[in-house]
Amino acid sequence: FTKINSYLKKNNLVSRHLTIFDVLHPISVPVKEPHHVQVIDRYVLAKVWDDILPLTYASNVNKLRLVNHYAVNLEQYEIKLKDLITDYYQFTSKFIWKCLNDEDKQRIGPHIYWISLSKEDQYKYAQEITKEEHKNEGALELFVWRKLNVEEQNNLLQKPPIYDEKTENLLKNALQNAEVESALQGVMRMDVEIKRAIKFLQISTDIRRHQKRTNTESKQKLEQKQIIKRKSSMNQSIGKRVICRYDGDGYFYTGTIQKNQDGRIVVLFDMDIEQEASGHTLLPLNNSNSQLILFLLDYVLVRQIKEMEEYWVPGVVSCLPSSYVLPSNLYMIQIYDPNPKQIYVHRKDIIRITLGLFQRSVLYLENINQIPVTHQCRIFKEPETSSRSSSLSQDDVKNLLHEFSDPLTEKLTHISKSHNKRFNQLQKILEDLMNAIRILRDQPPTKTQVKVEYAQTVQVPSPIPTPIPPTDRSDSSRSTSKRMSSTWPIEPETHVYAVWSDDDGLVYEGIVIKSNGSNNYIVERTDFPGIQSTISRNDIFLNSNLCHLKHMEAESFALIKYPKDSRQCYCPAVILRHLDYGTKTKVRFYDCYEEDLENDQYVIPIHEQQFERYTALRIEKEKSLINQVIVGLNEQNEQTKTFMLGTIKTREGTGHLYKIQWCDDSTSEQIDEHLFGAFSRRYKHRIDDYVLAIDNNDAIYKLAKVQSISNDRKNLKVQFINLNKNDNSLSPKEVDVPAMTTFVITEAYYNKIINIL
Secondary structure, X not given: OHXXXXXXXXXXXXXXXXXXXXXXXXXXXXXXXXXXXXXOOEEEOOOOOOOOOOOEEXXXXXXXXXXXXXXXXXXXXXXXHHHHHHHHHHHHHHHHHHHXXXXXXXXXXXXXXXXXXXXXXXXXXXXXXXXXXXXXXXXXXXXXXXXXXXXXXXXXXXXXXXXXXXXXXXXXXXXXXXXXXXXXXXXXXXXXXXXXXXXXXHXXXXXXXXXXXXXXXXXXXXXXXXXXXXXXXXXXXXXXXEEEEOOOOOOEEEXXXXXXXXXXXXXXXXXXXXXXXXXXXXXXXXXOHHHOOOOOOOEEEEEEEEOOEEEEEEEEEEEOOOOOOOOOOEEEEXXXXXXXXXXXXXXXXXXXXXXXXXXXXXXXXXXXXXXXXXXXXXXXXXXXXXXXXXXXXHHHHHHHHXXXXXXXXXXXXXXXXXXXXXXHHHHHHHHHHHHHHHHHHHOOOOHHHHHHHHHHHHXXXXXXXXXXXXXXOOHHXXXXXXXXXXXXXXXXXXXXXXXXXXXXXXXXXXXXXXXXXXXXXXXXXXXXXXXXXXXXXHHEEEHHHOEEHHHOOOOOEEEEEOOOOOOOOEEEEEEEEEOOOOOEEEEEEOOOOEEEEEOOOEEEEEOHHHHHHHHHHHHHHHHOOOOOEEEEEXXXXXXXXXXXXXXXXXXXXXXXXXXXXXXXXXXXXXXXXXXXXXXXXXXXXXXXXXXXXXXXXXXXXXXXXXXXXXXXXXXXXXXXXXXXXXXXXXXXXXXXXXXXXXXXXXXXXXXXXXXXX
């Protein structure tokens, strides 16, 4: 208390000459008796009217003081006063923090940290906590506080919190609990001075506002009044943004009021659908409604987003934010979408509505979705049944059906058109990519490239050491022979395992066609006859390189067949350990996927440098697929799994899992095994090949079989495969499709996908 008294002796409002009286006194005129005041040219007998001099105050009986506030710079005074108030708060904050021990600081730490967070961070943490954990606001604060480690908590508690209206009661209670009565009295003394300064600041602000209003009114009196022709209310509302219920599904959408060609006022929704404005409640789309204070059981509209479409649903306020934690504007709302459920909503996503609009909206949703009215919290008046209701004619019934079905049909037609438009755009992009790749592959290599390759092979020759065949079956001699065999020349028709660096970076089985010189070989894949590539000898492995998994040491590296993949590819992996029961070994693949494999499985040993190079190559290939247009398997709907066009957005999970936005605007995840596109290896089609071909009638890709090929090999005649096993009466459909946008699949993949579809 002594420290605060010594501080206020030097820094109180009187000592700093910052009271409102200090500012106004030099430009005031005292009046003790009837007196002529030169400023207003009047004899003052009593309190003057506001139109003569706006501000007067009486110090005592028969004594007035007239103030000419136009002669003082109130803005400069307010700046100095605000700086002093800030100093008061900072001094009080440091004083309180020194009086508290570490235990008291730790007790109020969660609340102080919660107040320091922004609204966005508070909303994010409120979404993370479960409903069972969120019993009260204190539980939410403690949940957020525990996310900090000990060092971060200590750093936060070393700095004194800001002392203001939000933390005033909290810090005072902390002092009271700490039994520091002298310090608490000193803080209360500071509060008196702070409130006095705030009062003077408010008086100055009011006087300055009065100055501006007086100046504005005087200017308006001098200007001649102009006659303004008001437009009709209907014309004034054209072009305004509103929220209106769409009769097709019963939800509220944003739109614009417009006048159509017939002169009628309509609402053009953002989804390009028109609806007559008459007979509907139009809510203005502005921020004024979101600033109103909400109370328990208020009726509201809540913003929702589903599949990139924004709409509003009716709801009731079930729980208000905590009153002692500011700023917190998360409300618990029971919404009807159309079934009731409770969610937490930010204040900016809520609009308050009337009881009548709420009842009509919920009743309309229940009727259109055929949901029985079982909610006891709402009371609806049942319409009176008339004697004519039982005698409706057939025309009346048809009109009623059209009234409900026409808006819904219009919306479905609009959605179908937008999806077909996106499908055509993606198909055109895919065809352009295919043509560009075909042109690049058909171009012969330039002479400059040949010279560079020749120069490189001459400058850095690859020596071929003399092969040393193994003479012993021991592990050491066997490993030596494998290392030496990696540089032996390979004869044509040899079965090998090769790294397809120019494709997807995986290892496939193949047959050596011939040597291409410079220690390179042309290899053809066994699962895709006709697909060939030039591969370096260092990336080719022979059957003699294979060994059983049980012979591999722990923490060694190998190329191992990836489990449950129809491509039968080998991927780089690490041998973790041999399991105790002796029949299996735990391995970890390059994508961190772990699996227990049989010990008698064959693998290809590699060294650490090869593992790092093949892993980096594979990951680079996976990243290159982002933002590419693809044809993939959309498994979002279990009933209708189809191949369709889409765009890869992000790379998820283990790396070869991607998030895809399909041509129907839906989004799902899929692995690269089921994705085809410009990155897929092209080769000459053959009759009886299994392919994925476009069905233009349904705008999707389907499984098919090649029946014939045109002479220029640009078009194929395919026969779609009937996936309906229960109906064999349907005759297979045959169509002509372009070869460039048709993807060949292996027989193993065909057998796998048949079971999935």
